[in-house]
Amino acid sequence: MTKIVTQHFGNEDAKDIATYEKLGGYQNLRRALKMEPQAIVDEVIKANLCGRGGAGFPAGRKWSFIPKDAKTVYLVVNADEGEPGTFKDRWLMYWDPHRLIEGSIIAARAINSHCAYIYIRGELFEGARLLDDAIAQAYERGYLGKSVAGSGYAMDMYVHRGAGAYICGEETSLLNSLEGRRGWPRLKPPYPAIKGLFGEPTVVNNVETLMNVPTIVERGGDWFAGLGVERDGGTRACALSGHVKNPGVHEVPVGTSLHDIIYEYGGGMLDDKKPLKGVIPGGTSFPVLTADEVDVPWCNAMMQNEKIKVVEVAPGEPLLWGGGRHLRSGPGSGAVIVMDSSTDMVAACARIIKFYAHESCGQCTPCREGSGWLARICDRVARGQGRAGDIELMAKIAKGINGNTICALGEATAWPMLAFLTKYREEFEARIRKAA
Ligand SMILES: Cc1cc2nc3c(=O)[nH]c(=O)nc-3n(C[C@H](O)[C@H](O)[C@H](O)COP(=O)(O)O)c2cc1C
Ligand code: SF4
Known part of the structure; x- marks a missing residue:
């Protein structure tokens, strides 16, 4: 190696x-x-x-x-x-x-x-x-x-x-x-x-x-x-954390499968009785992947990998990323966060969005206002106080941020929001139903 x-x-x-x-x-x-x-x-x-x-x-x-x-x-x-x-x-x-x-x-x-x-x-x-x-x-x-x-x-x-x-x-x-x-x-x-x-x-x-x-x-x-792989050479230092037996910094060839990062380098799930539920493959601004999407090479081409579900703004409406390509996910800042079946995905999403709302510099309106709205709505859904229409509202706000800001902190808020909504929609729906 x-x-x-x-x-x-x-x-x-x-x-x-x-x-x-x-x-x-x-x-x-x-x-x-x-x-x-x-x-x-x-x-x-x-x-x-x-x-x-x-x-x-x-x-x-x-x-x-x-x-x-x-x-x-x-x-x-x-x-x-x-x-x-x-x-x-x-x-x-x-x-x-x-x-x-x-x-x-x-x-x-x-x-x-x-x-x-x-x-x-x-x-x-x-x-x-x-x-x-x-x-x-x-x-x-x-x-x-x-x-x-x-x-x-x-x-x-x-x-x-x-x-x-x-x-x-x-x-x-x-x-x-x-x-x-x-x-x-x-x-x-x-x-x-x-x-x-x-x-x-x-x-x-x-x-x-x-x-x-x-x-x-x-x-x-x-x-x-x-x-590495085509147009993406060398190795990468992977900061692996979450529910794995062997977290830490692992240097892996670019293009190593995300599955191997979790199960070989990471030693597998922390508790064998709690299977993988999701993984954030590139720092929290990159879209979360579900357990059946991890058999993909960890490299920049993940952005186009068809084994990964397209992130949607609404069912059937894909989010397009630079140059009109569908947004899937990527290795971003090199952080892989593994979440097992005990993870509350709505709460995880709310926590992530709260971070970006807090860190928005406030210069542009879609990011400054939108991130705060998202944080508050997502938080109320996570706390069991969600309202009918909150999912659609969050998707609409996130879509309004995406591509309309000075820097990529806007996307760093919109992408995880939309990905959690796309991939764990039932969890959001169930939480809102329970509140009603
Ligand atoms: C909100 C935000 C935060 C960022 N934080 C970092 C950071 O902490 N470290 C970093 O290397 N790049 C960060 N970046 C990316 C940098 O803007 C830049 O792309 C990077 O430093 C370029 O170096 P590279 O081409 O070697 O990756 C951040 C980007 C955004 C939009
Ligand atoms: S997108 Fe960037 S520049 Fe605009 S408010 Fe957010 S952090 Fe500031």
Whole structure:
């Protein structure tokens, strides 16, 4: 089983630069410094490395959008990790901070940036401390500073701690926060690659995305691509939680079946007498799947996998997702949440929607008002005080949010709402009938 981003898990010494170097650390940076920046970008494109932060956008393509004549370019590492159920970046930074630094320097070199910020979730005190220590060591050893590993290439890196707002994980909101402004998402376009941090071209990448880069330089893009599936290469750190025997971070090849993630990596259901009822495959903003939908590869193509039921706005009315494709689900932020037969799906849905209503930044009306309405209606249904017509009302509100907001927090509210309604409709109906 190939381990890339979790290869140093369990080795407390790997946090120290001397041990990291003995394990081959910073050798790939030296290799990358001998390559043309464009050759690094080409290798990452070949690798089919898709972003691990949620949207799954190909990293190499994102890098290639940076204008070649840009004078100041920033790299921003998204270590905010706020999506409920997601905890892989925290572990990755804890066990292997130097891999993140090495991957980030290589990425910066590829886009001709001399400055990187790691924006880390405020609550991750230990992660921020470890990264500060690791960065100080990297400066001491000459991997950061005026001449990276003696190459003449200058590179600085800073850790910036957030203050616990989920919305600051959204890339443009994160950039505003980093600039000292209110953490509100920006309208796109312009995309950060054209106008990002302080108005300059910027690449924002997730922690795990960047931690794959040293290995791509070492083994080559083709090798990395071969570990995964078509257009989605490598392995993924899966943050597995809920009713399984073996929760935690499991690194799996992209395209491993969701069934195997639960029953092999996860050791199966926590209580063998309580079978699987549902699974959220990509953090709570991604549509829930029923027990008979888990025999599918865990990869971005899940979005189109026909074994998964289409999410509906109303019976027979499918929800279309980008480019007119039917919305099914996806591996999103890498969090797999397993729920057994004892789970109250209406209550689970209400809890999820309450989170998004709380975290809405309030900038756009459909999200600000709609998420609050949904949270209140879903909560009353869960508490046994639902009214006839509540299901249709919730579906209508969710549909009104979808596609009509500045950032994807709108979809992060609408998608789980519609998926729970589509797939566990009888449970909502029964709860409302009981109330009547
Ligand atoms: C509301 C919201 C919250 C987000 N939170 C995170 C986060 O905590 N970490 C992250 O990497 N990406 C998060 N994203 C995705 C980022 O906007 C962005 O797509 C990502 O950092 C790009 O990196 P990648 O291409 O390497 O995945 C969030 C998006 C939205 C809409
Ligand atoms: S969708 Fe919600 S979180 Fe995003 S900008 Fe609009 S109000 Fe803010």
